[in-house]
Amino acid sequence: MKKHDRIAAVLLIVLGLAAAYYAYADLKLGTLRHPDSGFMPFLASLVVVATAATWLWSLRGPDPEPRPFWEKGAWVKPLLAVTFLIIYAATLEPLGYLPATFIFLGLWQFLVERVNWRRAALVTVLGTAGMYLLFVQLLGVYVPESIFGF
Amino acid sequence: MKRFPKVMGVVLTAAMLLAGCGGAKKEAAPPAGNTTTPAPTTQAKAWAPEKPVTMIVPYSAGGSTDVLARVVEKVWSKYVNQPLTVVNKPGASGWEGRDSVAKAKADGYTMFMGYGSGEDLIAPQLRTATFDPIKDFTPISLLSAHSVLFVVPAESPYKSMQELMAAAKTKPINAALSGVGNLMDISVRALAKAAGAEITGVPFAGGGPATTAMVGNQVDIGPGHPSELMPHVKGGRLRILATATPERDPSLPDVPTLKELGINFTNPGSLKGVAMPKGTPAEIVKFYEDTFKKISEDPDFKKGMADAFQPVIYKNSAEFGTLIKSTFDNYTQMIKDLNITVK
Amino acid sequence: MESLQGLIDGFGIALGANNLLFAFLGALLGTAIGVLPGLGPAGTISLLLPVVYQMGSSTTTVIFLAGIYYGSMYGGSTTSILLNLPGEAASVITTLDGYQMAQKGRAGAALSIAAIGSFIAGTIGVIGLTFIAPPLAEFALDFGPPEYFSLTLVGLVLAVFLSGSSVSKGLLTLALGMILASVGLDPITGKLRFTFASVGLQSGFDFTTLAMGIFGLGEIFYNLEQTDAMGTVTAKIGRLFPTASDWVQSRWAILRGSVMGFVVGVLPGGGGVLGSLASYAVEQKLSKHPEEFGKGAIAGVAGPESANNAASTASFIPLLTLGIPSNSSIAMIFAALLIQGVTPGPFLIVEHPEVFWGVTASMYIGNVMLLILNLPLVGLWVQLLKVPFNILGPVVVLLTVIGVYSTSNDIFQVFVLIFFGVIGYLMRKFRFEPGPLPMAFVLAPMIENSVRQSLLMSRGSLNIFIDRPISATLLGVFAIMVLTQVFKAIRSRKR
Numbered sequence: 001m002k003k004h005d006r007i008a009a010v011l012l013i014v015l016g017l018a019a020a021y022y023a024y025a026d027l028k029l030g031t032l033r034h035p036d037s038g039f040m041p042f043l044a045s046l047v048v049v050a051t052a053a054t055w056l057w058s059l060r061g062p063d064p065e066p067r068p069f070w071e072k073g074a075w076v077k078p079l080l081a082v083t084f085l086i087i088y089a090a091t092l093e094p095l096g097y098l099p100a101t102f103i104f105l106g107l108w109q110f111l112v113e114r115v116n117w118r119r120a121a122l123v124t125v126l127g128t129a130g131m132y133l134l135f136v137q138l139l140g141v142y143v144p145e146s147i148f149g150f
Numbered sequence: 151m152k153r154f155p156k157v158m159g160v161v162l163t164a165a166m167l168l169a170g171c172g173g174a175k176k177e178a179a180p181p182a183g184n185t186t187t188p189a190p191t192t193q194a195k196a197w198a199p200e201k202p203v204t205m206i207v208p209y210s211a212g213g214s215t216d217v218l219a220r221v222v223e224k225v226w227s228k229y230v231n232q233p234l235t236v237v238n239k240p241g242a243s244g245w246e247g248r249d250s251v252a253k254a255k256a257d258g259y260t261m262f263m264g265y266g267s268g269e270d271l272i273a274p275q276l277r278t279a280t281f282d283p284i285k286d287f288t289p290i291s292l293l294s295a296h297s298v299l300f301v302v303p304a305e306s307p308y309k310s311m312q313e314l315m316a317a318a319k320t321k322p323i324n325a326a327l328s329g330v331g332n333l334m335d336i337s338v339r340a341l342a343k344a345a346g347a348e349i350t351g352v353p354f355a356g357g358g359p360a361t362t363a364m365v366g367n368q369v370d371i372g373p374g375h376p377s378e379l380m381p382h383v384k385g386g387r388l389r390i391l392a393t394a395t396p397e398r399d400p401s402l403p404d405v406p407t408l409k410e411l412g413i414n415f416t417n418p419g420s421l422k423g424v425a426m427p428k429g430t431p432a433e434i435v436k437f438y439e440d441t442f443k444k445i446s447e448d449p450d451f452k453k454g455m456a457d458a459f460q461p462v463i464y465k466n467s468a469e470f471g472t473l474i475k476s477t478f479d480n481y482t483q484m485i486k487d488l489n490i491t492v493k
Numbered sequence: 494m495e496s497l498q499g500l501i502d503g504f505g506i507a508l509g510a511n512n513l514l515f516a517f518l519g520a521l522l523g524t525a526i527g528v529l530p531g532l533g534p535a536g537t538i539s540l541l542l543p544v545v546y547q548m549g550s551s552t553t554t555v556i557f558l559a560g561i562y563y564g565s566m567y568g569g570s571t572t573s574i575l576l577n578l579p580g581e582a583a584s585v586i587t588t589l590d591g592y593q594m595a596q597k598g599r600a601g602a603a604l605s606i607a608a609i610g611s612f613i614a615g616t617i618g619v620i621g622l623t624f625i626a627p628p629l630a631e632f633a634l635d636f637g638p639p640e641y642f643s644l645t646l647v648g649l650v651l652a653v654f655l656s657g658s659s660v661s662k663g664l665l666t667l668a669l670g671m672i673l674a675s676v677g678l679d680p681i682t683g684k685l686r687f688t689f690a691s692v693g694l695q696s697g698f699d700f701t702t703l704a705m706g707i708f709g710l711g712e713i714f715y716n717l718e719q720t721d722a723m724g725t726v727t728a729k730i731g732r733l734f735p736t737a738s739d740w741v742q743s744r745w746a747i748l749r750g751s752v753m754g755f756v757v758g759v760l761p762g763g764g765g766v767l768g769s770l771a772s773y774a775v776e777q778k779l780s781k782h783p784e785e786f787g788k789g790a791i792a793g794v795a796g797p798e799s800a801n802n803a804a805s806t807a808s809f810i811p812l813l814t815l816g817i818p819s820n821s822s823i824a825m826i827f828a829a830l831l832i833q834g835v836t837p838g839p840f841l842i843v844e845h846p847e848v849f850w851g852v853t854a855s856m857y858i859g860n861v862m863l864l865i866l867n868l869p870l871v872g873l874w875v876q877l878l879k880v881p882f883n884i885l886g887p888v889v890v891l892l893t894v895i896g897v898y899s900t901s902n903d904i905f906q907v908f909v910l911i912f913f914g915v916i917g918y919l920m921r922k923f924r925f926e927p928g929p930l931p932m933a934f935v936l937a938p939m940i941e942n943s944v945r946q947s948l949l950m951s952r953g954s955l956n957i958f959i960d961r962p963i964s965a966t967l968l969g970v971f972a973i974m975v976l977t978q979v980f981k982a983i984r985s986r987k988r
Contacts, residue, residue, distance in 0.1 A: 008923055012665070019672055019687075027686055033953030037684040040941040041675045047668035054661040069922070070718070077717035082915060085710075085890065089907040092898070105887055112717065113883035123884050131891050135899075143895065211539060212824025220828050224546045238539065245678075246696050277683065280692070324950050330683055352638075352949045353681050355942060358824065362761055362817050368637035369950070381816045385839040457834040 002063040009056040016048035080112050097136065097143035102128045197433040199232040199258060205424075206262040207238050208247025208270075213357055214296055214377040214460065215264040218422055221454035222263070222293070222445060229444050244269055245279070252281035256288070256427040258434035265289060266421025266470075268333030271478045275485055276331050287425040288435060289474055291442040292465035294455065296375035297419035298337050298394040299405070303367040304387050311391045311411050314371060318347035325349050326364050326372040328357040331490075333420050334373045336481070337394055339488045340415035341408075364388060375420065376402075380459040395419065401461075421477065422460075423470050439467050496624050499842075503850025506552060507858055515548075515557040516855045520862045523564020524870075530572050530580045530705060530896045534565040535821040542829060551833040552851040558826045559809065559852060560859050563615060566805045567863045570607040570798055575600060575877055576889050578709040580701060582935045583769040583801040588708055589655060589928055590786065590793030597789050600875045601733035606743050606791055607798040608867040609735075614751035614799035615860040618806025621755050622813075622853055629807075630814040633759045638946035639957050643967035644760075644767065645940040650974050651770040652936065654777060655787075655928030660978065663929050666920075670933025673698060680938070681945055693905035698913075701900065704931050705893040706910045711917015711927065713886050733872055735791070743795035746776045750799035758804025761811050761819035765804035766935050772796035787926070806856065812837050813849055 023029070023038035023045060030036025088104040095103075105127045109120035136143055205222070209215045219236045226234040239247030247262060248270055254260040264270070265287060274283050300311065308314040317323065325338045330353050342349040352369060354360040357378050364372040364379075365387045373394075382388040390405050396416040398407055408415050424442060426435070445451050446464035455462050465473060484490075506512060526532040538558050545554045572578040574591035587607065594603040621629070636644070649667060656663025676687040677697025688694040735743070753775070754768035776796040777786045786793050811817040816838030818824035830837050835845050842849045877885070897910045920927050951957035959965045 005923060016668075022687070027684065031953065032948055032955070035945045035948055037679040037682050037686055039945070040937065041672055041686065044668045044671035044675070044937075047664060048672070051661045051665035051668065055665065058661070074718045078714040078918060081714055081717055081890075082911065085894075085911050085914070086908075088894070089904060089911060092894075092907065093904050101891065105891075108887045108890075109883070113886075115883055123887075127884070127888060127891070131888075131895065135895050143898065210824065211535065211821055212818050212828045216824075217828050217831055220542060220546075220832050223543050224832060233543070236539070236542070273683065322952055330681060350949055350952070352946050354946070355680050358818060359761075362634075363637065365815065365817070366634035366637060381836045381838045384836070385816065387815075387839070453834070454832050457836070458831050 002059050003066070004069045005059050006056060009052045009059065012052035013049050013056070016045045016052060020045035020049065077112055081108070084108055084112065093144045096145050098128065098132055101131060197258065197431075197437050199230065199437075201259065202233045202235050203230070203258075204235050204237055204260050206247045206251055206260065207236060208244040208262060208264055209238070210356060210358075211238050214375050214458075215267065215422060217377060217458045218294055218455075218460060219263040221451060221458060221460075222442075224454055225445055225448045225451045228448065229441050245273070249280050251425070251427055252286040254427050256430040256434075258426070258430065258437070261290065261424050261426045261438070263293075263422065263424055265423040265425035266292070266474050266477060268336075268420045268481075269329065269331055271474070272333070272336065272481050272485070273331045275482060276490065284475065284478060286428050288428055288430040289467055289470040290424040290426055290435060290438045291446075291467060292421060292423040292463060292470040292473065293442060293446060294422040294460050295419040295463050296377060296422060296460065297399060298333060298373050298417055299376055299379055299390050299402075300337075300341070300371060300373055300392045300394070300408075301364060301379050301383065301388040301390050302371050303364055303369075304389055305367050306370065306389065308370070308391070311406070311408075311413070314391065315341075315345035315347070318342070318345045318349055323347070323349045323371065324369045325351050326360040326369040327351045327353045328360045328374070329353055329355075333417065334360075336484055336488065336490070337373045337415065337417065339490065340484070341413065343488060344408075344413040344415065377459040418477070421473065423465075423474070435467050499846060499850040500623055500854060502846065503852075503854030504857075506847055506851035507556065507854035511550075512553055512556050512851065512855060513858070515553050516560050516859045517862055519557040519560020520564040520859050520866060523561040523566075524568040524863065524866055526561070527565035527568020527580070528571045530578045530701070530709070530892055532896065532899070533580065533701070533822075534562045535825060536900065537561055537565075538822055538825040542825065545829060546832065551830055551835045551845070552848050554829050554833065555826055555848060555852045556855040556859075558829060559856065562822045562826070563802065563805050563856070563859065564863055566802050567608065567611050567867055569801075570611075570794075571604065571874055574603045574607065574794070575874060576709065576885075577712045578889065578893070579704045579931075582700060582704075582766040582931060583797065583804075585704060585708070585928060585931045586655065586769045586773050586797040587794055587801075589773075590788070590790050593787070593789035594791065594794065595878065598731035599789065599791075600878055601731060601871055602735045602739055602791065603794050604871040604874060605734050605868065606739060606795045608864060608871065610743065610747040610750065610795045610799040611802040611867075612860055612864040613747050614754060614801075614803040615806055615863070616857065617748075617751040618755050618758075618803040619853060619856040619860065621803075622806060622810060622856070626810045626814050629756075629759050630810050633761065633811055634815070635963060636760055637961075638943040638950060639961050639964040640967065641760075641943040642940060642947055643958060643964040643971065644757075645936050645943065647967055647971050647974070648767045648770055648936050649933065649940065650971060651767075651774045652929045652932035654774045655770075655932065656926045660982070662925055666925055666927065666929040667933040670930040671937040673703070673930075674934045674937035675941070680942065693903065693909075698909060698934075699897075699900070699906065700931065700935060702897050702906055702910050703913050703934060705896065706913025707917035707920070707927050707930060709889055709893050710910065710914025711921060713889060714914060714918040715921040716882065716886065733875065739791050742790075742792050746772070746792040746796035747799045749775060750796035751803040754800030754803035755807045757800075758807030759810050761808075761817050765801055765808070765820075766932065768800040768804045769797035770932065772800040809852075809856075813841055813852070814839060816841070 020042055023042035027038030028036040029038045029042055084104060084107045088100055091100040105124040109123050205219055207216050207219045223234050223236050239250060251260055251262040270283050302308050327334045335351055338349055338351045354363060360372060361374055361378045363369050365382050379388055383390060392408050392411060393399050393405050394408050394415060394417045443464060446462050452462055526537050538561055545557060548554050569580050569584045570587045573584040573587040574595050577588050577592040579585045579588050591603045652667055653660060653663040656666060676694055678695055679686055750772040753771050757768035758765055773793060773796060776792045777783050780792060808819045808823055811819050812823050812827060818827040827837055835848055893910060894907055897906050917927060947957050958968060
């Protein structure tokens with residue numbers, strides 16, 4: 001685990017330094033009399049750099065239990081979930097709430113959870129209908145309409 | 151922009167009917183105006199909205215512009231058949247709400263309250279804005295103007311503006327501001343210039359927090375609108391020193407104007423008008439112009455405005471447009487005179 | 494005994510059929526919107542304003558709207574405990590131990606103790622409102638920018654307590670939260686920060702989007718990796734009501750939380766979070782088993798939840814006694830009163846005693862209603878945990894998406910939500926406790942504005958923070974807390 005932690009700590013240090021530079025050069029620190037926009041972001045960035053460095057320091061020495069970041073194949077499901085969610089967000093307005101939600105739930109049931117198809121179909125249909133009835137019909141929340149007009 | 155939840159509406163209406171039948175408690179209730187039948191039908195062919203109309207308030211709820219919009223909302227149904235939805239979009243100090251109207255369709259269903267407030271005319275002259283304060287909007291009508299009053303906390307040693315200005319030469323004086331680059335900011339800078347001394351403006355996140363700082367005696371002086379300050383003046387926590395209006399305010403006859411005190415700064419106040427996106431068709435402008443004229447003459451509206459310490463000042467689209475342009479030019483001059491820059 | 498007489502008159506008004514009905518409707522509606530993530534009291538009150546104008550009575554209006562507001566505080570803990578989905582800042586603290594309790598099959602106990610704690614705190618809050626409102630409001634006015642700075646500084650240290658074992662990781666999360674909070678238009682200079690020419694980022698990140706992403710979505714992504722079994726039951730249900738020992742562990746936490754929440758809640762401008770934070774930290778310090786905090790300690794739910802509710806009642810004090818609205822929901826009620834011809838302020842209690850006392854009395858009644866309403870619901874809510882993860886997971890995702898979309902009407906915010914979901918997932922992968930991040934996000938604007946205002950007021954002199962007694966006291970508390978931490982760290986190193 002230490003290897004990945006070290007990479008993360010170094011990345012955070014770089015990120016903190018970049019933010020500190022941006023706050024200093026672009027936003028300006030100002031003076032004590034007139035603290036400017038970069039004042040707080042600069043201090044916060046320095047804390048990021050300092051604490052990330054402390055973290056890196058605590059990781060020195062050999063790794064007692066080298067383990068991969070993801071157990072075998074464990075990354076597949078989260079990655080699929082994020083991808084489908086991005087697809088959902090991208091299709092929500094062009095397709096409308098009902099069709100987009102239907103597709104999203106279907107993808108999730110069939111590809112992420114991989115339950116048997118009957119159950120997946122049932123959840124997809126009922127889930128979409130339930131969300132639509134509760135939020136759109138009952139609570140009157142505004143959602144993008146589909147080409148079918150609902 | 152949420153539609154009004156149907157179920158909630160049904161439940162509430164039912165509850166109110168029930169309560170009405172059940173013999174409600176008698177209290178000092180204002181005369182119920184909801185019995186009047188809506189919209190006279192004199193001009194059958196004229197444009198009228200066919201779906202709910204959205205009024206964007208580019209400030210947070212409970213502020214003076216929001217209260218104005220709410221008073222309009224209260225009487226709206228007497229004159230228009232479609233409901234009015236008031237939406238607060240306070241993001242990015244009033245820019246976000248205005249920007250969304252500037253980019254909305256000019257179909258008569260989106261308007262905003264608070265055109266001419268000050269920062270919408272001032273700030274685009276100080277830094278790049280995403281909209282043009284004059285070209286991107288169609289003025290509909292002016293409904294009110296909120297003048298600028300200068301107040302001190304009740305505990306303050308300064309009994310008059312002259313005393314305060316004299317003190318500014320020897321002592322640090324702080325003023326609470328509702329934001330940077332707005333009418334309040336300019337007013338304080340003008341005051342400081344007249345005093346020939348430094349007055350430090352301390353910006354707060356809006357009129358409410360700035361008023362709280364004045365009431366709490368955290369600052370020496372503060373500019374503010376009557377609707378925000380008068381409740382505290384009445385409550386004996388704030389004292390009015392002067393008004394920035396050209397003439398004395400008829401409701402405050404004892405308060406001197408800055409001009410009388412020899413300070414060369416007058417301002418009609420923060421204009422509170424309604425505007426729609428540019429290119430709104432004339433018949434739509436006509437419809438709303440007339441609607442707001444009727445609203446401005448409605449007794450319930452007048453009472454609501456008086457309760458909220460806001461004057462009713464109606465101007466139609468053309469008059470309002472001229473006023474906006476001259477106010478804009480006036481601010482251009484002031485920015486030059488006071489040498490204001492924002493990095 | 495003027496207060497007592499006023500209260501008796503107030504009960505006469507509040508017990509009228511009409512007012513009783515609207516107190517109940519407010520409580521009911523408040524509970525409903527509190528439970529649904531993304532729908533908050535401010536948005537709901539704004540939607541209902543045109544309807545309430547027609548009510549005619551300003552007392553009934555406020556009874557109804559206030560019911561929605563404090564009712565939503567009761568409901569707010571439900572999704573935090575069951576689904577790790579906090580809807581507002583104070584509920585973030587409830588997720589820490591509440592969600593852990595749910596994972597261990599103690600959701601019923603957590604929900605019940607939250608409801609009971611909220612009831613006790615709400616009632617203590619109204620008692621405070623009845624008897625000590627005016628002097629307390631005076632005290633709140635003494636808080637200027639320097640005092641807010643020192644107070645928020647204490648709040649930030651308390652937020653590190655949420656990070657569990659590693660102080661440096663907690664500080665890192667805290668600092669990241671502060672940077673995230675500065676994204677958007679700087680309220681003081683009007684400069685754009687960290688927006689990189691994106692219009693969507695100009696108004697900054699929204700708290701609910703951030704919290705639902707980091708907590709709700711992050712947890713779901715992480716769980717997807719853990720469970721291979723299909724359709725497993727998410728958690729056991731266990732008994733619905735707290736055991737005797739739960740009660741013993743919670744009762745003082747509830748009382749302490751109520752008092753702290755009430756006192757801090759009087760301050761206009763976001764006192765609620767600080768009260769909950771303080772309560773959590775105090776309970777952890779006083780507990781015989783501080784190591785259980787963050788792993789499902791019931792006092793960690795009872796204390797902050799109580800503080801949250803006491804604060805929501807206390808926030809009516811500046812409104813009713815000074816005419817100062819302390820948050821957006823209260824500002825809405827302020828507007829409603831003003832339009833109906835009632836000016837909130839020091840004269841309210843003299844000019845409109847029926848409003849002041851009627852509303853105060855209705856809050857006693859409303860709290861009882863909410864308890865009766867919420868306790869039976871516990872049985873219903875815990876059934877949610879029987880829903881298998883393959884259904885519950887995507888439904889929670891859909892809930893967060895519709896919540897975010899409906900508040901902003903902007904698809905960009907949904908992408909922001911997904912981004913925070915990924916951040917939340919990575920934080921879990923790298924064993925970071927996410928708690929301090931949303932806290933810093935809420936506190937950062939307060940601390941930044943107040944430090945800049947203070948320095949403008951003092952012409953750049955730092956003495957302003959130590960010359961003022963309240964600020965100096967708070968800084969003393971801050972120094973003691975930091976020194977004890979440092980001392981502890983040195984001692985543990987020597988060992």
